[in-house]
Structure formats: C-alpha cells, structure tokens
Amino acid sequence: MTPRTAAAPRRRGRPGLDLATVLERSVELFIERGFDGTSMEDLARHLGISKSAIYHHVSGKDALLGLALDRALSGLEEAAFEVRSAQVSPAARLELLVGRSVAVLVERLPYVTLLLRVRGNSETERAALARRRQIDRLAAGLVQDAVDSGELRPDADPTRTARLLFGMVNSLTEWLHPGSTPAAGELADAIVAIAFDGLRTP
Amino acid sequence: MTPRTAAAPRRRGRPGLDLATVLERSVELFIERGFDGTSMEDLARHLGISKSAIYHHVSGKDALLGLALDRALSGLEEAAFEVRSAQVSPAARLELLVGRSVAVLVERLPYVTLLLRVRGNSETERAALARRRQIDRLAAGLVQDAVDSGELRPDADPTRTARLLFGMVNSLTEWLHPGSTPAAGELADAIVAIAFDGLRTP
Numbered sequence: 235m236t237p238r239t240a241a242a243p244r245r246r247g248r249p250g251l252d253l254a255t256v257l258e259r260s261v262e263l264f265i266e267r268g269f270d271g272t273s274m275e276d277l278a279r280h281l282g283i284s285k286s287a288i289y290h291h292v293s294g295k296d297a298l299l300g301l302a303l304d305r306a307l308s309g310l311e312e313a314a315f316e317v318r319s320a321q322v323s324p325a326a327r328l329e330l331l332v333g334r335s336v337a338v339l340v341e342r343l344p345y346v347t348l349l350l351r352v353r354g355n356s357e358t359e360r361a362a363l364a365r366r367r368q369i370d371r372l373a374a375g376l377v378q379d380a381v382d383s384g385e386l387r388p389d390a391d392p393t394r395t396a397r398l399l400f401g402m403v404n405s406l407t408e409w410l411h412p413g414s415t416p417a418a419g420e421l422a423d424a425i426v427a428i429a430f431d432g433l434r435t436p
Numbered sequence: 437m438t439p440r441t442a443a444a445p446r447r448r449g450r451p452g453l454d455l456a457t458v459l460e461r462s463v464e465l466f467i468e469r470g471f472d473g474t475s476m477e478d479l480a481r482h483l484g485i486s487k488s489a490i491y492h493h494v495s496g497k498d499a500l501l502g503l504a505l506d507r508a509l510s511g512l513e514e515a516a517f518e519v520r521s522a523q524v525s526p527a528a529r530l531e532l533l534v535g536r537s538v539a540v541l542v543e544r545l546p547y548v549t550l551l552l553r554v555r556g557n558s559e560t561e562r563a564a565l566a567r568r569r570q571i572d573r574l575a576a577g578l579v580q581d582a583v584d585s586g587e588l589r590p591d592a593d594p595t596r597t598a599r600l601l602f603g604m605v606n607s608l609t610e611w612l613h614p615g616s617t618p619a620a621g622e623l624a625d626a627i628v629a630i631a632f633d634g635l636r637t638p
Binding site: 267268384388395404432 | 467468469470471472473527552553555557582586587588589590591592593596597599600601602603604606607608610611626627629630631632633634635636637
C-alpha cells in the first residue's frame with residue numbers, strides 16, 4: 235500500500251522549544267529521511283533552533299531516538315500487561331491485544347512508525363528490538379493458547395500467525411495520517427473481522 | 437514483528453563486478469542504512485570497488501535505486517496483469533493476486549523490501565509510488581468486485597480491506613530472510629486461510 239509522504243508545516247525560528255516539541259518534530263524528520271540520513275544540522279534546521287538548544291535537552295540524536303522508541307514501546311508494553319491479566323478466554327485476549335495495539339498505534343502514530351523502521355544499527359535500536367521481541371512472544375503465546383483451547387483452528391502455526399496478524403496491525407502505519415485517522419476501535423474491528431472471521435461470505 | 441538485521445558476507449577488493457552484482461549488493465546497503473543514509477563512498481567500500489567502477493555501470497545512487505525499484509515493480513505489475521485476465525471469479529482473482537504477490541516478494545525479497553521503504557523523497561521514489569498506487573487500485577477493485585459478486589462479506593470496505601490484506605502480505609518482508617524462506621505457496625496459503633476463512637474454529 236502507498237505510504238504517506240511527510241509534509242508537516244514548518245515553524246522556523248522559534249526559540250525555547252520544550253523537549254516534547256523537540257522530540258515530536260525530530261521524529262517527523264527521522265521518518266522523512268531515515269534516522270541514519272538525519273544529522274544534528276538537519277534537526278536544528280527543521281526545528282528552527284540552534285544545535286546547542288537541542289543539546290540543552292538531550293545528549294544527541296541517539297538520545298532522541300531512545301526517547302521516541304520508548305514512547306512507542308512503553309505504550310505497547312502497557313497494552314500487553316493489561317491483556318495478560320484479563321480474565322477472558324485466550325482468543326478474547328488475542329482480540330484484546332489487537333484492539334489495544336491499534337489504539338496505541340493510532341495515539342502514538344509517529345513513534346510506532348519509527349519503531350517499525352528500526353533495524354538494529356545501534357545499541358539503542360537493538361535494545362528496542364529486544365523489547366519488541368518480548369511483545370511478539372506474548373502474541374505467539376496467545377495464539378498457541380487459543381489453538382489449545384479450541385477457539386482457533388489447529389493448523390494455525392502460532393509464530394507465523396502472530397506475525398501475520400500483527401503485520402496487518404502494523405501496516406496501518408503505512409497509510410494512516412496523523413490527525414485524520416478513523417477511530418481506533420473501528421480499525422481494530424475491521425482487522426479482527428478479517429483475521430478471526432475471514433472475508434468470505436459465510 | 438522483529439526485522440532481520442542485514443549482515444551479508446563482504447567480498448572486498450574484487451575487481452570487475454557486473455551490474456547485477458553491483459545492484460544486488462547496493463540494495464543490501466540501502467536496506468541496512470536507508471537510501472538517504474548511504475553515500476557513494478559507502479557503496480564503494482561495501483562493494484570493494486572504486487566509485488568510478490560504479491559510475492562505469494550507472495550514473496549514480498539514484499539510478500541504482502531506480503533499477504532496484506523497477507525490479508520489484510515489474511514483478512508485481514506482471515502479477516497484476518496475469519490476474520486481471522484470469523478467467524475465474526473475482527474472489528479467486530483476489531486470492532490469485534495474493535499468491536502471485538507473495539511469490540514475487542519471496543523471489544525478489546530485497547527489491548520489494550526496498551520498495552516498501554520508499555517515501556517519495558525524490559522523482560525516482562515518487563514515480564515508484566505512482567506505480568504502486570496503480571496496483572493498489574487493482575486490488576481494491578478486486579475486493580469491490582468480490583463483494584458485488586456476493587463472495588465476500590458486504591461490510592468489507594474495498595480500499596481498507598485491500599490495504600489490510602496486502603499489509604499482511606507486505607509484512608513478510610519484516611521477517612523473511614533471503615535464502616531461508618518457506619515456500620511461497622505455503623506462505624500464500626497461510627495468508628489466504630487467515631484473510632478469507634478466518635482464524636476461528638468453524
């Protein structure tokens with residue numbers, strides 16, 4: 235599917251940006267150009283402040299990446315934590331994980347988008363990938379439990395099924411636009427309807 | 437899901453690489469570092485040849501990107517062309533498009549991976565996105581036809597459903613490894629089973 239091109243309005247020359255704004259606008263540029271393709275000079279220009287004004291908040295580009303990835307991961311981890319303790323059947327827990335993950339993705343779209351682009355090129359990136367793998371394992375475990383409980387088809391390979399299901403969830407980052415996004419609940423329902431009940435007319 | 441990190445073996449100092457090899461190994465680096473984060477110097481170092489040896493084949497980095505994206509797009513376009521003329525029902529055509537797209541993705545994995553990372557940062561990238569949109573429209577049209585024929589559920593919004601279905605297909609690039617990939621047919625069957633028949637036990 236066709237990804238959006240980043241074209242955020244630029245507010246140049248604003249002094250005294252707070253860390254939240256620096257982070258938000260840096261992530262815009264990381265998504266547009268790639269993290270490795272963005273220099274501190276690029277960030278300063280995009281933010282309309284000096285490099286030293288950025289260093290006032292953080293030690294550098296990598297620290298901004300770490301904060302951004304944590305923003306995505308902490309949301310997804312909270313969702314996983316909630317789901318793990320829900321007193322419902324395994325398949326219902328898996329549905330809940332889809333719903334909560336979509337909600338985090340919509341609410342923290344640029345941060346999750348950035349997380350999904352991380353390839354392990356630095357210690358910060360590798361730490362983020364390790365946290366992602368934990369969540370992936372939970373998802374595969376839920377599929378396994380739901381197969382064992384007889385709710386899901388026995389031929390559903392847990393790891394592959396979890397990958398495909400959350401591949402569909404994560405693909406939302408390719409076409410959702412920040413600010414003009416359908417309700418997360420509606421998107422989650424569409425995904426659950428496809429993956430759990432299938433597209434075919436019964 | 438957790439993406440692979442590129443760690444291809446390096447063959448330094450080999451003179452006289454042909455264009456196919458230059459292209460293949462350049463794409464490795466574009467995927468590892470991002471296209472914008474890769475310089476001609478980086479490419480020359482990774483390939484173990486001089487920059488002028490690269491210029492012997494192509495006019496520059498952007499030309500390599502264009503060739504790589506065309507490799508992915510021509511495969512996907514051929515698949516779309518085949519599917520359009522298949523003498524089967526609309527839902528079967530949609531299944532066929534999933535199957536043929538997965539086959540192209542597996543066969544040309546690095547090239548499709550690169551295509552999916554393109555954000556429209558240059559004329560070459562925008563041209564590739566325009567070609568992708570054509571294929572997306574075909575997919576949405578097939579969903580519409582299959583809803584109209586009564587094969588797919590009437591509440592399946594064509595554009596959204598096509599995006600989610602091919603979001604699942606494209607997510608394969610996140611976890612398939614070149615060279616150690618399950619058979620494309622098996623992967624396509626797993627996707628069709630989830631999307632068309634659903635995970636739930638009937």
